[in-house]
Amino acid sequence: MIYRMLAINIDGTLLQSNGKLHKSTREAIEYVQQKGIYVTLVTSRTFPSAKKIAKALKINNNLITHRGAYIAKEISRPVHSSRIKDTVTYDIVRLLEGFPCQIRLVHEHFSLANKYKLNHNLLSKTVFTTGDPIVYSQQFVDSIGDAIADESANPINIEVYFEFKEDLKDIQEAISKMYHEVECVPINDLRMDLVPTGVSKLTGLLYLAERLGIKRNEIVTIGDDMDDMEMIQASGLGVAMGNAPFEVKRAADWITRSQNQHGVAYVVKEHFRKQPQIEFLRKLNIIK
Structure with missing residues (x-):
């Protein structure tokens, strides 16, 4: 299977328990972006908080924030927002x-x-x-x-x-x-x-994927919490962190290492290592 999008939760997934990003995680995100994979963060955090993490990882794409209610690359130009009247x-x-x-x-x-x-x-x-x-x-x-x-x-x-x-x-x-x-x-x-009503990490992820012309079976999702479970189940490859609750692990296709054992980097190494660059696949007309 060819994957075109990587969607990652922040707390308990990208960040270690001390709240920091490990060097191996930074390198993994850089590696997968060089292959042409669209990387986004899917989080319950506010947009400014998520944007700070994205900047540290050199992710310059739309971010799915506020548990799917606010999707944007820049705070002043959201591509989608849902509000309470x-x-x-x-x-x-x-x-x-x-x-x-x-x-x-x-x-x-x-x-x-x-x-x-x-x-x-x-x-x-x-x-x-x-x-x-x-x-x-x-x-x-x-x-x-x-x-x-x-x-x-x-x-x-x-x-x-x-x-x-x-x-x-x-x-x-x-x-x-x-x-x-x-x-x-x-x-x-x-x-x-x-x-x-209707807002969730999953609906936000599917909205952005559809906007980009990416099918759900072309998405790899990595998460650790109960509100990640829906999108883990709906993605082409749903990955649960080693520190995730049992219910989340049971819903996943694959279980990686914990947040303190560099689980995100391990997923990237195992599942994107053999995949050619997206641009190369387009030149061969394997994907559009």
Whole structure:
């Protein structure tokens, strides 16, 4: 099989557990791009955060960010974006403000959050790790509802960090019944993301592939998390990291080494080594 696209998750896949890129990973991405493979990142991170990683890897292609809701090469010129309507955003925020939780409206240029202080020390340390304060503005207000009452807010997604897991379950049930415009994506027992209906890493990947004229069986996808599982299953070659949960590994065609054992570099070495350059295959009329 000839593969024309490589789609890679960031956290737990490209990055080691210390948050750094290994030299072998950089070299692997450079190698596969020299073969003419279209490399993209598929992540729940914000666009500015993903763009910083892409720049370090010398990837100058469209990136699938915000869990598939925002696809762009440059932040000012998205090829696709999905947003939550301002009226729905306002109603949901007012509902959430009745519970002890931290709320974050996420846009491509900035985030808007309430000043609620979480009592869970471990969880509070993880809040806002996806944004890069150097390139991504994070604004805090006493009440998000008051802040957006007279100014429309069309976030790409809403992140909610709860104090109690029972509240997450109640809110998820209520929103699922009241608003068909959004979907609830539980991240763990205390965190939930709200995304526009139909948005996922898979839909974002398929949108970009279709735009490029690439078939899904020509895609290699590498991921490690539960929200990577759909695109791993749908791709021509779905690869699970060695550090992925059992369910993700079971859904994959191939299991590579862990993030700290340079799993991405290992995949590239094993599956792209024998594939000729894409331009060479075009000259032979093997592909168009």
